[in-house]
Amino acid sequence: MGVRVAVFGATGAVGKEMLTILEERLFPADAIHVLASRKSMGKEVSYGDRVLKCVNVDTFDFSTVDLVLMSAGGDVSKEWTPKITKAGAIVVDNSSAWRMDPDVPLVVPEVNPEALAGVTKKRIVANPNCSTIQLMVALKPLHDRAKILRVNCATYQSVSGAGQAGMDELWTQTKGIFVNDHADPVAFTKQIAFNVIPHIDNFMEDGSTREEWKMVMETKKILDPKIKLFATCARVPVFVGHSIAAHIELENPLSAKEARALLRESPGLMVIDKHEDGGYMTPVESVGEFATFVSRIREDPTVENGLALWIVADNLRKGAALNAVQIAEGLNNRGLLKRG
Numbered sequence: 001m002g003v004r005v006a007v008f009g010a011t012g013a014v015g016k017e018m019l020t021i022l023e024e025r026l027f028p029a030d031a032i033h034v035l036a037s038r039k040s041m042g043k044e045v046s047y048g049d050r051v052l053k054c055v056n057v058d059t060f061d062f063s064t065v066d067l068v069l070m071s072a073g074g075d076v077s078k079e080w081t082p083k084i085t086k087a088g089a090i091v092v093d094n095s096s097a098w099r100m101d102p103d104v105p106l107v108v109p110e111v112n113p114e115a116l117a118g119v120t121k122k123r124i125v126a127n128p129n130c131s132t133i134q135l136m137v138a139l140k141p142l143h144d145r146a147k148i149l150r151v152n153c154a155t156y157q158s159v160s161g162a163g164q165a166g167m168d169e170l171w172t173q174t175k176g177i178f179v180n181d182h183a184d185p186v187a188f189t190k191q192i193a194f195n196v197i198p199h200i201d202n203f204m205e206d207g208s209t210r211e212e213w214k215m216v217m218e219t220k221k222i223l224d225p226k227i228k229l230f231a232t233c234a235r236v237p238v239f240v241g242h243s244i245a246a247h248i249e250l251e252n253p254l255s256a257k258e259a260r261a262l263l264r265e266s267p268g269l270m271v272i273d274k275h276e277d278g279g280y281m282t283p284v285e286s287v288g289e290f291a292t293f294v295s296r297i298r299e300d301p302t303v304e305n306g307l308a309l310w311i312v313a314d315n316l317r318k319g320a321a322l323n324a325v326q327i328a329e330g331l332n333n334r335g336l337l338k339r340g
Ligand SMILES: NC(=O)C1=CN([C@@H]2O[C@H](COP(=O)(O)OP(=O)(O)OC[C@H]3O[C@@H](n4cnc5c(N)ncnc54)[C@H](OP(=O)(O)O)[C@@H]3O)[C@@H](O)[C@H]2O)C=CC1
Pocket: 008, 009, 010, 011, 012, 013, 014, 015, 035, 036, 037, 038, 039, 040, 057, 071, 072, 073, 074, 076, 094, 095, 096, 128, 129, 130, 160, 161, 162, 163, 164, 165, 315, 316, 319, 320
Protein backbone atom coordinates (compact mmCIF):
# COMPACT_ATOMS: atom_id res chain seq x y z
CA MET A 1 0.00 0.00 0.00
CA GLY A 2 1.24 3.50 -0.85
CA VAL A 3 1.50 6.57 1.31
CA ARG A 4 -1.24 9.17 1.68
CA VAL A 5 0.53 12.53 1.49
CA ALA A 6 -0.40 16.15 2.14
CA VAL A 7 1.84 19.05 1.09
CA PHE A 8 1.14 21.92 3.49
CA GLY A 9 2.28 25.21 1.88
CA ALA A 10 1.74 23.88 -1.64
CA THR A 11 1.55 27.34 -3.26
CA GLY A 12 4.96 28.36 -1.90
CA ALA A 13 8.37 28.25 -3.56
CA VAL A 14 9.33 25.10 -1.62
CA GLY A 15 5.87 23.47 -1.67
CA LYS A 16 5.70 23.60 -5.48
CA GLU A 17 9.16 22.06 -5.69
CA MET A 18 8.08 19.31 -3.28
CA LEU A 19 5.28 18.31 -5.64
CA THR A 20 7.66 18.25 -8.60
CA ILE A 21 10.17 16.11 -6.74
CA LEU A 22 7.59 13.67 -5.36
CA GLU A 23 6.55 13.05 -8.96
CA GLU A 24 10.10 13.00 -10.40
CA ARG A 25 11.29 10.45 -7.84
CA LEU A 26 8.13 8.34 -8.20
CA PHE A 27 7.36 8.59 -4.50
CA PRO A 28 4.81 5.83 -3.82
CA ALA A 29 1.90 8.16 -3.06
CA ASP A 30 -1.63 6.73 -2.97
CA ALA A 31 -3.07 10.23 -2.66
CA ILE A 32 -1.65 13.76 -2.73
CA HIS A 33 -3.51 16.64 -1.06
CA VAL A 34 -2.33 20.21 -1.59
CA LEU A 35 -2.96 22.56 1.29
CA ALA A 36 -2.50 26.30 1.73
CA SER A 37 -4.18 29.21 3.49
CA ARG A 38 -7.80 30.16 3.01
CA LYS A 39 -6.87 32.81 0.41
CA SER A 40 -5.46 30.08 -1.89
CA MET A 41 -8.51 27.81 -1.73
CA GLY A 42 -9.16 26.40 -5.22
CA LYS A 43 -5.83 27.67 -6.59
CA GLU A 44 -4.24 25.17 -8.97
CA VAL A 45 -0.78 23.63 -8.61
CA SER A 46 0.97 21.02 -10.78
CA TYR A 47 1.85 17.49 -9.77
CA GLY A 48 3.46 16.00 -12.87
CA ASP A 49 0.81 16.08 -15.61
CA ARG A 50 -1.97 16.52 -13.09
CA VAL A 51 -3.40 19.78 -11.83
CA LEU A 52 -4.45 19.75 -8.18
CA LYS A 53 -6.73 22.25 -6.44
CA CYS A 54 -5.59 23.71 -3.13
CA VAL A 55 -7.61 23.02 -0.01
CA ASN A 56 -7.77 25.39 2.96
CA VAL A 57 -5.85 23.78 5.87
CA ASP A 58 -8.57 24.85 8.30
CA THR A 59 -11.03 22.46 6.69
CA PHE A 60 -8.70 19.51 6.05
CA ASP A 61 -9.01 16.24 7.99
CA PHE A 62 -5.43 15.20 8.82
CA SER A 63 -6.55 11.78 10.03
CA THR A 64 -6.87 10.84 6.34
CA VAL A 65 -3.11 11.08 5.59
CA ASP A 66 0.06 9.28 6.71
CA LEU A 67 2.60 12.00 5.90
CA VAL A 68 2.53 15.79 5.87
CA LEU A 69 5.34 17.63 4.12
CA MET A 70 5.13 20.96 5.90
CA SER A 71 6.51 24.12 4.35
CA ALA A 72 4.62 27.13 5.62
CA GLY A 73 7.02 28.84 8.05
CA GLY A 74 7.89 28.39 11.72
CA ASP A 75 4.87 30.01 13.35
CA VAL A 76 2.42 28.04 11.22
CA SER A 77 4.33 24.84 11.97
CA LYS A 78 4.29 25.49 15.72
CA GLU A 79 0.53 25.92 15.56
CA TRP A 80 -0.29 23.01 13.22
CA THR A 81 2.30 20.28 13.76
CA PRO A 82 1.02 19.18 17.21
CA LYS A 83 -2.54 18.98 15.82
CA ILE A 84 -1.38 16.96 12.79
CA THR A 85 0.70 14.47 14.78
CA LYS A 86 -2.18 14.09 17.23
CA ALA A 87 -4.33 13.10 14.26
CA GLY A 88 -1.79 10.32 13.60
CA ALA A 89 0.26 11.60 10.66
CA ILE A 90 4.02 12.12 10.56
CA VAL A 91 5.28 15.63 9.81
CA VAL A 92 8.47 16.39 7.90
CA ASP A 93 8.87 20.07 8.69
CA ASN A 94 10.87 22.47 6.61
CA SER A 95 10.91 25.37 9.05
CA SER A 96 13.27 26.06 11.95
CA ALA A 97 10.48 25.51 14.53
CA TRP A 98 11.46 22.00 15.70
CA ARG A 99 15.10 21.64 14.63
CA MET A 100 16.73 22.02 18.03
CA ASP A 101 14.12 19.96 19.91
CA PRO A 102 16.11 17.02 21.36
CA ASP A 103 13.16 14.69 20.61
CA VAL A 104 13.04 15.66 16.94
CA PRO A 105 15.58 14.19 14.51
CA LEU A 106 17.30 16.73 12.25
CA VAL A 107 18.29 14.80 9.16
CA VAL A 108 20.35 15.03 5.99
CA PRO A 109 19.88 11.55 4.52
CA GLU A 110 23.45 11.30 3.12
CA VAL A 111 24.85 12.27 6.54
CA ASN A 112 22.82 10.93 9.49
CA PRO A 113 20.01 8.66 8.19
CA GLU A 114 20.19 6.59 11.38
CA ALA A 115 18.63 9.55 13.24
CA LEU A 116 15.32 8.87 11.44
CA ALA A 117 14.59 6.15 14.01
CA GLY A 118 13.96 8.98 16.52
CA VAL A 119 10.77 9.95 14.65
CA THR A 120 8.85 7.65 16.98
CA LYS A 121 9.28 10.13 19.87
CA LYS A 122 7.18 13.02 18.50
CA ARG A 123 6.23 11.89 14.96
CA ILE A 124 8.21 14.88 13.59
CA VAL A 125 11.40 15.02 11.51
CA ALA A 126 12.99 18.42 10.93
CA ASN A 127 14.54 19.44 7.64
CA PRO A 128 17.67 21.52 8.30
CA ASN A 129 18.38 25.05 7.09
CA CYS A 130 19.15 25.24 3.37
CA SER A 131 22.79 26.35 3.76
CA THR A 132 23.39 23.82 6.53
CA ILE A 133 22.16 20.96 4.32
CA GLN A 134 24.56 21.54 1.43
CA LEU A 135 27.44 22.20 3.83
CA MET A 136 26.77 18.91 5.68
CA VAL A 137 26.76 16.85 2.47
CA ALA A 138 30.22 18.21 1.61
CA LEU A 139 31.71 18.08 5.13
CA LYS A 140 30.59 14.56 6.13
CA PRO A 141 33.17 12.62 4.05
CA LEU A 142 35.97 14.98 5.12
CA HIS A 143 34.99 14.59 8.78
CA ASP A 144 34.89 10.80 8.52
CA ARG A 145 38.32 10.71 6.87
CA ALA A 146 40.35 13.46 8.58
CA LYS A 147 38.17 14.86 11.43
CA ILE A 148 37.04 18.46 11.12
CA LEU A 149 38.04 20.74 14.00
CA ARG A 150 36.84 24.11 12.75
CA VAL A 151 34.98 25.63 9.80
CA ASN A 152 34.86 29.29 8.83
CA CYS A 153 32.40 29.99 6.06
CA ALA A 154 30.68 32.72 4.09
CA THR A 155 27.39 32.05 2.34
CA TYR A 156 26.03 33.68 -0.81
CA GLN A 157 22.29 32.94 -0.54
CA SER A 158 19.78 33.44 -3.34
CA VAL A 159 16.58 35.43 -2.95
CA SER A 160 14.38 32.30 -3.28
CA GLY A 161 15.54 31.53 0.27
CA ALA A 162 13.10 34.29 1.25
CA GLY A 163 10.29 32.55 -0.64
CA GLN A 164 8.23 33.72 -3.58
CA ALA A 165 8.19 37.26 -2.18
CA GLY A 166 12.00 37.40 -2.33
CA MET A 167 12.05 36.35 -5.98
CA ASP A 168 9.33 38.83 -6.88
CA GLU A 169 11.27 41.66 -5.20
CA LEU A 170 14.50 40.97 -7.11
CA TRP A 171 12.56 40.78 -10.38
CA THR A 172 10.56 43.98 -9.81
CA GLN A 173 13.54 45.95 -8.49
CA THR A 174 15.83 44.90 -11.32
CA LYS A 175 13.26 45.95 -13.94
CA GLY A 176 12.44 49.13 -12.02
CA ILE A 177 16.04 50.32 -11.88
CA PHE A 178 16.21 50.38 -15.70
CA VAL A 179 13.19 52.69 -15.93
CA ASN A 180 14.18 54.81 -12.93
CA ASP A 181 11.30 53.45 -10.85
CA HIS A 182 12.67 52.89 -7.33
CA ALA A 183 10.40 50.84 -5.06
CA ASP A 184 11.22 50.58 -1.35
CA PRO A 185 12.51 47.19 -0.17
CA VAL A 186 9.90 44.97 1.50
CA ALA A 187 11.12 41.36 1.54
CA PHE A 188 14.69 42.56 2.28
CA THR A 189 16.07 45.36 4.43
CA LYS A 190 17.93 47.10 1.60
CA GLN A 191 17.97 47.12 -2.20
CA ILE A 192 18.79 43.60 -3.40
CA ALA A 193 19.07 44.23 -7.16
CA PHE A 194 22.73 44.81 -8.08
CA ASN A 195 23.65 44.61 -4.38
CA VAL A 196 24.73 42.23 -1.57
CA ILE A 197 23.09 42.29 1.89
CA PRO A 198 25.11 40.82 4.80
CA HIS A 199 22.00 39.98 6.81
CA ILE A 200 19.61 36.98 6.76
CA ASP A 201 17.02 36.40 9.52
CA ASN A 202 16.95 38.37 12.79
CA PHE A 203 19.91 39.79 14.68
CA MET A 204 20.97 38.15 17.95
CA GLU A 205 22.56 39.75 21.02
CA ASP A 206 26.15 38.89 20.04
CA GLY A 207 25.81 40.57 16.63
CA SER A 208 25.33 37.32 14.70
CA THR A 209 22.15 36.68 12.75
CA ARG A 210 19.85 33.72 13.41
CA GLU A 211 20.78 32.30 10.01
CA GLU A 212 24.43 32.16 11.17
CA TRP A 213 23.42 30.72 14.56
CA LYS A 214 21.32 28.02 12.85
CA MET A 215 24.33 26.90 10.80
CA VAL A 216 26.45 26.61 13.97
CA MET A 217 23.88 24.72 16.04
CA GLU A 218 22.52 22.48 13.30
CA THR A 219 26.05 21.39 12.29
CA LYS A 220 26.64 20.30 15.87
CA LYS A 221 23.38 18.35 16.00
CA ILE A 222 23.78 16.66 12.61
CA LEU A 223 27.51 16.04 12.30
CA ASP A 224 29.44 16.46 15.54
CA PRO A 225 28.90 18.66 18.61
CA LYS A 226 32.67 19.22 18.81
CA ILE A 227 32.93 21.00 15.45
CA LYS A 228 33.51 24.75 15.82
CA LEU A 229 31.82 26.72 13.07
CA PHE A 230 31.69 30.42 12.29
CA ALA A 231 29.51 31.78 9.48
CA THR A 232 28.73 35.04 7.73
CA CYS A 233 25.50 34.74 5.73
CA ALA A 234 24.81 37.16 2.88
CA ARG A 235 21.94 37.59 0.43
CA VAL A 236 22.98 37.98 -3.20
CA PRO A 237 20.93 38.95 -6.28
CA VAL A 238 20.64 35.39 -7.59
CA PHE A 239 17.17 33.86 -8.03
CA VAL A 240 17.92 30.23 -7.11
CA GLY A 241 21.05 28.46 -5.83
CA HIS A 242 23.03 29.04 -2.65
CA SER A 243 26.85 29.09 -2.61
CA ILE A 244 29.24 28.68 0.32
CA ALA A 245 32.95 29.42 0.59
CA ALA A 246 34.10 27.07 3.38
CA HIS A 247 37.52 27.17 5.06
CA ILE A 248 38.11 24.01 7.03
CA GLU A 249 40.72 22.98 9.61
CA LEU A 250 41.24 19.24 9.91
CA GLU A 251 42.88 17.24 12.68
CA ASN A 252 44.71 15.02 10.19
CA PRO A 253 46.37 15.95 6.90
CA LEU A 254 44.34 15.61 3.71
CA SER A 255 45.68 16.97 0.44
CA ALA A 256 43.47 18.74 -2.08
CA LYS A 257 44.02 15.81 -4.43
CA GLU A 258 42.89 13.29 -1.78
CA ALA A 259 39.90 15.46 -0.87
CA ARG A 260 38.89 15.71 -4.54
CA ALA A 261 38.99 11.91 -4.95
CA LEU A 262 37.11 11.36 -1.69
CA LEU A 263 34.35 13.87 -2.48
CA ARG A 264 34.01 12.48 -5.99
CA GLU A 265 32.90 9.10 -4.62
CA SER A 266 30.69 10.44 -1.79
CA PRO A 267 26.87 10.33 -1.87
CA GLY A 268 24.96 13.35 -3.09
CA LEU A 269 28.08 15.14 -4.32
CA MET A 270 29.47 16.10 -7.71
CA VAL A 271 32.97 17.51 -8.01
CA ILE A 272 33.52 20.06 -10.76
CA ASP A 273 37.03 21.32 -10.23
CA LYS A 274 39.12 21.99 -13.29
CA HIS A 275 41.81 24.62 -12.98
CA GLU A 276 40.68 26.53 -16.04
CA ASP A 277 38.15 29.18 -17.08
CA GLY A 278 34.64 27.90 -16.25
CA GLY A 279 35.93 24.74 -14.54
CA TYR A 280 33.78 25.36 -11.47
CA MET A 281 30.10 25.47 -10.52
CA THR A 282 27.89 28.55 -10.24
CA PRO A 283 24.42 28.76 -8.63
CA VAL A 284 22.59 29.29 -11.92
CA GLU A 285 23.96 25.97 -13.17
CA SER A 286 22.75 24.15 -10.05
CA VAL A 287 19.07 24.99 -10.67
CA GLY A 288 16.93 21.86 -11.11
CA GLU A 289 19.76 19.55 -10.01
CA PHE A 290 19.67 17.04 -7.15
CA ALA A 291 23.41 17.11 -6.39
CA THR A 292 25.49 19.34 -4.17
CA PHE A 293 28.46 20.58 -6.21
CA VAL A 294 31.99 21.12 -4.93
CA SER A 295 34.55 23.24 -6.79
CA ARG A 296 37.77 25.18 -6.07
CA ILE A 297 39.16 22.50 -3.73
CA ARG A 298 42.44 23.88 -2.39
CA GLU A 299 44.86 23.41 0.48
CA ASP A 300 44.89 26.46 2.74
CA PRO A 301 48.54 26.98 3.75
CA THR A 302 47.69 29.65 6.36
CA VAL A 303 46.52 27.02 8.90
CA GLU A 304 47.60 23.47 9.77
CA ASN A 305 45.71 20.90 7.66
CA GLY A 306 43.60 23.62 6.05
CA LEU A 307 41.27 22.99 3.14
CA ALA A 308 39.06 25.40 1.17
CA LEU A 309 35.92 24.47 -0.81
CA TRP A 310 33.30 26.25 -2.93
CA ILE A 311 29.95 24.48 -2.42
CA VAL A 312 26.84 25.13 -4.54
CA ALA A 313 23.32 23.63 -4.51
CA ASP A 314 19.76 24.39 -5.58
CA ASN A 315 18.36 25.71 -2.28
CA LEU A 316 14.76 24.93 -3.23
CA ARG A 317 15.76 21.33 -4.02
CA LYS A 318 18.61 19.94 -1.89
CA GLY A 319 18.26 22.88 0.51
CA ALA A 320 14.56 22.20 1.08
CA ALA A 321 12.17 20.08 -1.02
CA LEU A 322 14.53 17.30 -2.15
CA ASN A 323 15.95 16.77 1.32
CA ALA A 324 12.39 16.59 2.71
CA VAL A 325 11.35 14.02 0.10
CA GLN A 326 14.53 11.98 0.76
CA ILE A 327 13.57 12.00 4.45
CA ALA A 328 10.09 10.77 3.52
CA GLU A 329 11.63 8.01 1.38
CA GLY A 330 13.91 7.02 4.27
CA LEU A 331 10.95 6.87 6.68
CA ASN A 332 8.92 4.83 4.21
CA ASN A 333 11.77 2.40 3.48
CA ARG A 334 12.22 1.85 7.22
CA GLY A 335 8.48 1.22 7.71
CA LEU A 336 8.24 4.32 9.90
CA LEU A 337 5.31 5.96 8.13
CA LYS A 338 2.73 3.76 9.78
CA ARG A 339 -0.05 5.70 11.46
CA GLY A 340 0.08 5.92 15.28
N1 LIG B 1 13.11 28.79 0.30
C1 LIG B 1 14.10 28.10 0.82
O1 LIG B 1 15.23 28.00 0.28
C2 LIG B 1 13.90 27.43 2.09
C3 LIG B 1 12.73 27.56 2.82
N2 LIG B 1 12.60 26.93 3.99
C4 LIG B 1 11.39 27.03 4.79
O2 LIG B 1 10.26 26.54 4.07
C5 LIG B 1 9.09 27.22 4.46
C6 LIG B 1 8.35 27.80 3.25
O3 LIG B 1 9.23 28.54 2.48
P1 LIG B 1 8.85 29.09 1.04
O4 LIG B 1 8.14 28.06 0.23
O5 LIG B 1 10.11 29.64 0.54
O6 LIG B 1 7.78 30.24 1.41
P2 LIG B 1 6.65 30.92 0.52
O7 LIG B 1 6.39 32.23 1.18
O8 LIG B 1 7.00 30.91 -0.92
O9 LIG B 1 5.36 29.95 0.75
C7 LIG B 1 4.72 29.83 1.99
C8 LIG B 1 3.61 28.77 1.90
O10 LIG B 1 3.02 28.61 3.18
C9 LIG B 1 1.61 28.82 3.09
N3 LIG B 1 1.11 29.45 4.30
C10 LIG B 1 1.59 30.55 4.90
N4 LIG B 1 0.85 30.84 5.99
C11 LIG B 1 -0.11 29.91 6.08
C12 LIG B 1 -1.17 29.67 6.97
N5 LIG B 1 -1.39 30.44 8.03
N6 LIG B 1 -1.96 28.60 6.76
C13 LIG B 1 -1.75 27.80 5.69
N7 LIG B 1 -0.76 27.97 4.80
C14 LIG B 1 0.05 29.02 4.99
C15 LIG B 1 1.44 29.72 1.90
O11 LIG B 1 0.10 29.62 1.43
P3 LIG B 1 -0.65 30.87 0.76
O12 LIG B 1 -0.08 31.01 -0.62
O13 LIG B 1 -2.06 30.46 0.77
O14 LIG B 1 -0.35 32.04 1.64
C16 LIG B 1 2.47 29.15 0.95
O15 LIG B 1 1.96 27.98 0.35
C17 LIG B 1 9.56 28.24 5.48
O16 LIG B 1 9.44 27.63 6.73
C18 LIG B 1 11.01 28.44 5.17
O17 LIG B 1 11.68 28.88 6.31
C19 LIG B 1 13.59 26.11 4.44
C20 LIG B 1 14.73 25.94 3.75
C21 LIG B 1 14.97 26.58 2.53
